[in-house]
Amino acid sequence: MAPADRDQVREAVAARYASLARAAQAGEMITDGDPDASADCAAVYPDAGDLPEAAVRTSLGCGNLVAVADLRPGETVLDLGSGGGIDVLLSARRVGPAGRAYGLDMTEEMLDLARANAWPHKRQSRYR
DSSP states (O other): OOHHHHHHHHHHHHHHHHHHHHHHHTTOOOOSSOTTHHHHHHHHOGGGTTSOHHHHHTOOSOOOHHHHSOOOTTOEEEEETOTTSHHHHHHHHHHTTTSEEEEEOSOHHHHHHHHHHHGGGTTTEEEO
16 A cells, blocks of 8 residues: 555555544444444443443444453553553553553544543553
8 A cells, every 4th residue: 555545545544543533522422433333342342331321322343341351550551552442441450550541543522532531540441
């Protein structure tokens, strides 16, 4: 793929996820194609009951990697493509106050959304 093509793909992906983040911040139901996917994604995260509803609602990956990760107190976690932040919040809970959970995303809009979702968990989660 030519560099110009890569740039166009990157811009299109960033625009799509920025749009989804803005919609989530406006309180809209977020899916990435399948309108029934949000309910399915929430079921994948049974331990997310006390997390902000917006974090659960904007989970676009639909995979709970934190459930199978052997995270321990004091460890550091980096979530690439962290979106609305659900995996970072769950990781922060597992690594505890001595650990750190970081989220990295390609759009400022998703980072803003994740920061808003992280407010009650601010000490342990960071977004860049």
